[in-house]
Amino acid sequence: MVEAAIIVPAILNGLTTGAVYALVALGLTLIYGVLHIINFAHGALLMVALYGVYFLYALAGIDPYLALPIMIPAMFALGYLLQRYVIGRAGHGKDENVMLVTLGLSIVIENLALYLWSSDTRTIETAYGFATVDLGVALIAVPKAVAFVGALAITAVLWALMRWTDLGKAIRALARERRGAQLVGIDVEHLYAVSFGIGIACLGAAACLLLPSYYASPHIGSAFVLIAFTIVVLGGMGSFIGALVGGLIIGVTESLGGLFLGESLGKIGVFLIFIAVLLFRPTGLFGQRV
Amino acid sequence: MKSAAAIIVLLLALIPLPWLVRSDFWLNFAVLTLYYGFLGQSWNILGGYGGQYSFGHAAFFGTGAYTSAVLQLQLGFNPWLAVGLASVAGGVVAAIVGGLSFRYGLRGSYFALITLAFAEVLRILADSLGFTGAGVGLQVPLHPAVVNFQFAGKSGFYFTMLVLTALGLAVVWYIEHSRFGARLMAVRDNEDAAQALGVNVYRVKLGAIVVSGILMALGGVFYLQYFLYIDPEIAYGPAVSIAALLAPIVGGLGTMCGPLLGAAALQLLNEVSESAIGAAPGLNLVLYGAVLVLIIAFLPEGIAGVARLRIGLPRGRAA
Structure with a gap:
């Protein structure tokens, strides 16, 4: 390969971005797997989390990575309240309505952000922002390497939580059979809200890992939301491993697309994959439930 | 037949509006209300009568606008021919x-x-290709003349919009009174049952989306002539798709006048909020989003549903 010197770093960069995408998609797939709803507000909530990390840094001087223990519970609480008191109530349990409610929420959140914080993009400057690690084949920016490892670690924690704890067991039971779960004494509304909260907490973690190498702006969510949907559909709605593998595939696709087709047209590959998967294999690569 | 007569009377009553309303501000208000109502009428055919919720109607809107712009600017077409x-x-x-x-x-x-993904693919294409002007967009030069589909005053645009609204109402009237429409509503209410009764579900839905797409493209053409500028975000961005679904949901899904009622309510809300709080970027959309959530929570049948309860209007849908 003549161009290996360019392609290898592109793939590695794609993998690091893909891991963070996977974390965003993980929240979406968890929410779909348990509540069977498509959360169109996912991108908008990620944007809120990015601003949260930004303001913690800008106003209180808290390093993005140290903000993890603040952002994860904060976003969990936000998600819990939204599901319990807004989405769960307004949707009347009809899929179309829930879809529209989350769409309405995303419109409110995005434009409130635009109103409050203007459309400026905001970045932070950390000591390690431009540092790199040498992997032998390529140089990778430190924030991206941290994001990659961090995203994989959080995915593993989440997987263990779902697998081995009573909470995880209850959530899985609820995902499989709502009525049965109710009959054995599971508080369905509470657990729905907890699941939604966990899905949104993933966004808090993703935001902490993203911001050192990324930026916050009011419309950033819509870029992520379609990518996250693509990953979820590609991996199989409700599948954890699917979200992880899908995230990495999409990250690399985007990176290589940008390399060969240019910044603007390169993004098209992701959406073509999305359409193709929806049409030909709507169950995705790993079409099982949580 | 009675509803058709009522609608014709209403449309006729709207004709003298430009002579009654002398202010450009309110005429513009009327044009935009009809315009958003028309986008809603297009969405309502597929979403309200067919039960297929599209989040990417911008795909059709933008295609209409861009086709007209490219034909005019790159190939020298007359806008009416385009x-x-x-x-x-x-x-x-x-x-x-x-x-x-x-x-x-x-x-x-x-x-x-x-549908969202298709709109996004088209947005990226429009953003990347040369003949669409890429990110800069396309600007139609200002030459006010009827032959150029540009009018010196607002009233020309108002009448154009009134004709389009009448077209939209005629299509919906046809849907409510034809076998095609009956099949479409059957698919919406229970797709499997409709199929079991011998309805060709695929063809019915396809018919609905094509009609909806043609109307939405006309909306895009109107936008281009009214504002004389189009870019990828305006044409294919999510804002248009949301505008198209908002009006019928607020006004009343699957009803003949719902989209127009909804558009009028939203435009009023917009004006009231702007005069109360001042125009700030994003603020009107915050309200729209909140209205969407509140309507679904408390008035799932929209304004038309309330009107039906209060004054006993006939139901246009078997919900």
Whole structure:
């Protein structure tokens, strides 16, 4: 390969971005797997989390990575309240309505952000922002390497939580059979809200890992939301491993697309994959439930 | 027949508006209300009568606008001649989107997602290709003359919009009174049952999306002539798709006048909020989003549903 010197770093960069995408998609797939709803507000909530990390840094001087223990519970609480008191109530349990409610929420959140914080993009400057690690084949920016490892670690924690704890067991039971779960004494509304909260907490973690190498702006969510949907559909709605593998595939696709087709047209590959998967294999690569 | 007569009377009553309303501000208000109502009418055919919620109607809108702009600017077409081709282009894109997604049986949220993705693909293409002006967009030079589909005053645009609104109402009237419409509503209410009764579900849905796409493309053509500028975000961005679904949901899904009622209510809300809080970027959309959530929570049948309860209007849908 003549161009290996360019392609290898592109793939590695794609993998690091893909891991963070996977974390965003993980929240979406968890929410779909348990509540069977498509959360169109996912991108908008990620944007809120990015601003949260930004303001913690800008106003209180808290390093993005140290903000993890603040952002994860904060976003969990936000998600819990939204599901319990807004989405769960307004949707009347009809899929179309829930879809529209989350769409309405995303419109409110995005434009409130635009109103409050203007459309400026905001970045932070950390000591390690431009540092790199040498992997032998390529140089990778430190924030991206941290994001990659961090995203994989959080995915593993989440997987263990779902697998081995009573909470995880209850959530899985609820995902499989709502009525049965109710009959054995599971508080369905509470657990729905907890699941939604966990899905949104993933966004808090993703935001902490993203911001050192990324930026916050009011419309950033819509870029992520379609990518996250693509990953979820590609991996199989409700599948954890699917979200992880899908995230990495999409990250690399985007990176290589940008390399060969240019910044603007390169993004098209992701959406073509999305359409193709929806049409030909709507169950995705790993079409099982949580 | 009675409803048809009532609607014709209403449309006739709206004709003298430009002579009664002398202020450009209120005439512009009327034009925009009809325009958003028209986008809503287009969405309502597929979403309200067919039960297929599209989140990407911008795909058809933008195709109409771009086809007209490219024909005028790159090939020197007269804008009136471009109207026909632009609406055909919108119908073709709708047939492709609908043909693919309905052939493979995508329903509910999957359909919403794929329409969103198609709009996004078109946005990226418009952003990257040369003949669409890429990110800069396309600007139609100002030459006010009826032959150029540009009018010196607002009233010309008002009458154009009134004709389009009448067209939209005629299509919906046809849907409510034809076998095609009956099949479409049957598919909405219970797709499997409709299929079991011998309805060709695929063809019915395809018909609905093509008609919807043609109307939406006409909306895009109107936008271009009114504002004389189009870029990828305006044409294919999510704002248009949301505007199209908002009006019928607020006004009353699957009802003849719902989209117009909804558009009027939203435009009023917009004006009231602007005069109360001042125009700030994003603020009107915050209100729109909140209205969407509140309507779904408390008035799932929209304003038309309330009107029906209070004064006993006939139901246009078997919900």
